[in-house]
Amino acid sequence: MSYLILNGMQSNDSIIPKINKFIAEKLQEHDIKGEILNLHEKDIKPCLGCFKCWVETPGICIIDDFGREVAEKMIQSDYLFYITPIKYGGYSSELKKALDRSIGLLMPFFRIFHDEIHHETRYDKYPNFSVIGTLDEPNKEQEEIFTNLVKRNSLNNFAPKFTSQIIYTSDDEQTIKTKIDNSLRIMGEEND
Amino acid sequence: MTKHATFLMCSPRGEKSASYSLGNYVSSLLEDRGITVKSFHTYKTLKNSEKIEEMIASINESSIIILSSPLYIDSAPYMTIKLMDTVSTAKQEGKINDDKRLLLAISCAGYLEYYHNNIALKIYKQFAKKNDFTWAGGFPIGAAGTFAMHTVPGLLEQVAQLPEDDVRYQIYGKPTKILDSAFKTAVEKISNGEVIPKEELLKLEVVVMPLGSYIEGGNKNWIDWAEKIGTVEKLRDKPYEKK
Ligand SMILES: Cc1cc2nc3c(=O)[nH]c(=O)nc-3n(C[C@H](O)[C@H](O)[C@H](O)COP(=O)(O)O)c2cc1C
Numbered sequence: 303m304s305y306l307i308l309n310g311m312q313s314n315d316s317i318i319p320k321i322n323k324f325i326a327e328k329l330q331e332h333d334i335k336g337e338i339l340n341l342h343e344k345d346i347k348p349c350l351g352c353f354k355c356w357v358e359t360p361g362i363c364i365i366d367d368f369g370r371e372v373a374e375k376m377i378q379s380d381y382l383f384y385i386t387p388i389k390y391g392g393y394s395s396e397l398k399k400a401l402d403r404s405i406g407l408l409m410p411f412f413r414i415f416h417d418e419i420h421h422e423t424r425y426d427k428y429p430n431f432s433v434i435g436t437l438d439e440p441n442k443e444q445e446e447i448f449t450n451l452v453k454r455n456s457l458n459n460f461a462p463k464f465t466s467q468i469i470y471t472s473d474d475e476q477t478i479k480t481k482i483d484n485s486l487r488i489m490g491e492e493n494d
Numbered sequence: 495m496t497k498h499a500t501f502l503m504c505s506p507r508g509e510k511s512a513s514y515s516l517g518n519y520v521s522s523l524l525e526d527r528g529i530t531v532k533s534f535h536t537y538k539t540l541k542n543s544e545k546i547e548e549m550i551a552s553i554n555e556s557s558i559i560i561l562s563s564p565l566y567i568d569s570a571p572y573m574t575i576k577l578m579d580t581v582s583t584a585k586q587e588g589k590i591n592d593d594k595r596l597l598l599a600i601s602c603a604g605y606l607e608y609y610h611n612n613i614a615l616k617i618y619k620q621f622a623k624k625n626d627f628t629w630a631g632g633f634p635i636g637a638a639g640t641f642a643m644h645t646v647p648g649l650l651e652q653v654a655q656l657p658e659d660d661v662r663y664q665i666y667g668k669p670t671k672i673l674d675s676a677f678k679t680a681v682e683k684i685s686n687g688e689v690i691p692k693e694e695l696l697k698l699e700v701v702v703m704p705l706g707s708y709i710e711g712g713n714k715n716w717i718d719w720a721e722k723i724g725t726v727e728k729l730r731d732k733p734y735e736k737k
Contacts (some may be wrong), residue, residue: 348573349506349566349572361733390575392570410713424730449670487702
């Protein structure tokens with residue numbers, strides 16, 4: 303079993319490195335190994351919107367940079383984490399620059415899934431999926447957008463189990479650990 | 495006094511994109527009303543600090559902002575988020591004054607159902623709120639690929655001769671007429687500093703064909719493209735499967 307943490311923080315974030323460390327420590331206790339990718343340190347070119355990863359070089363983005371490695375590591379993990387400051391209710395640009403490059407993990411073909419149009423799966427197995435967003439203070443509107451976004455993503459990335467969690471920069475260490483424990487428990491158990 | 499608008503075009507596909515086609519149409523409707531519009535292709539603009547300054551200056555002079563973006567993974571693409579961060583920083587630094595400014599957003603989805611865009615449009619509304627722009631309203635466009643191939647007036651011209659019970663009229667003509675009318679009402683309102691009436695935007699909330707038909711047509715397009723370049727046999731490859 304392995305995990306992958308996509309760290310979508312901006313370079314000067316004070317809380318996200320702490321969150322990543324707690325997750326990694328907790329998973330190691332269960333003998334789950336993995337890695338943290340600090341996306342803000344990586345040169346990942348933006349998606350060109352060309353769909354060649356679906357038709358010309360199926361499953362592989364035509365841009366040969368670290369974006370390819372991220373996609374490969376994502377699909378090979380068992381537990382996939384996105385950790386991001388919440389921006390306007392959504393993900394940070396640092397996280398999104400990597401995610402936009404990962405659509406080759408799906409097939410181009412459409413099908414009906416949960417009564418909506420979605421893509422077919424390319425792989426037999428997709429990772430469980432957890433997203434943790436940080437905010438300086440509670441923000442009802444943005445929290446609702448964020449929670450719905452994670453839910454919608456779980457349909458498009460075929461996560462067998464998924465969870466979202468919001469951590470405030472004012473949360474103390476114990477609260478942060480409890481929130482992370484909750485996410486890990488859901489990822490390891492049944493999710494409706 | 496002449497009014498100004500800024501068109502922020504957020505697709506990497508440039509003028510071949512639905513974001514361009516639709517945003518450009520709205521811009522032309524604004525120009526018809528004597529409003530000057532400056533356009534910025536964010537993929538080019540954000541690479542160049544002088545261009546960024548130019549874009550911020552244009553926003554500062556504008557009473558209307560049009561943001562037109564593709565939908566990537568249920569939300570804003572990387573470059574659109576970067577754009578919002580760049581504008582928000584400029585606002586914080588006082589480079590954009592507190593004059594009243596309206597933001598109209600267009601979100602272009604590949605899937606047929608318009609509502610895949612709902613989260614992205616809520617994100618753009620939060621962006622407006624953060625920067626004290628007035629949220630004029632959001633256009634959720636499903637099956638936006640149609641508008642990457644045709645402009646709104648071009649499509650209307652093509653369907654003009656079709657009888658109303660023709661299936662092509664039902665799929666393309668009718669929804670495009672609704673969209674055209676909503677754009678025209680929107681432009682009339684925002685030109686006068688007003689927001690777009692909710693009823694107008696609600697008219698866009700239609701799924702114009704059975705999901706199965708869209709799936710069939712879409713899947714055929716992928717196969718046709720693959721056949722042309724000889725990759726049909728490889729389409730289901732699993733290059734990153736764990737060994
Ligand atoms: C990286 C990527 C992610 C996408 N994600 C979605 C999605 O979540 N939902 C959807 O309906 N379409 C999705 N699409 C399809 C685009 O939204 C669609 O092709 C749109 O028309 C592109 O707009 P443009 O022509 O302005 O670039 C995605 C496309 C790309 C390249």
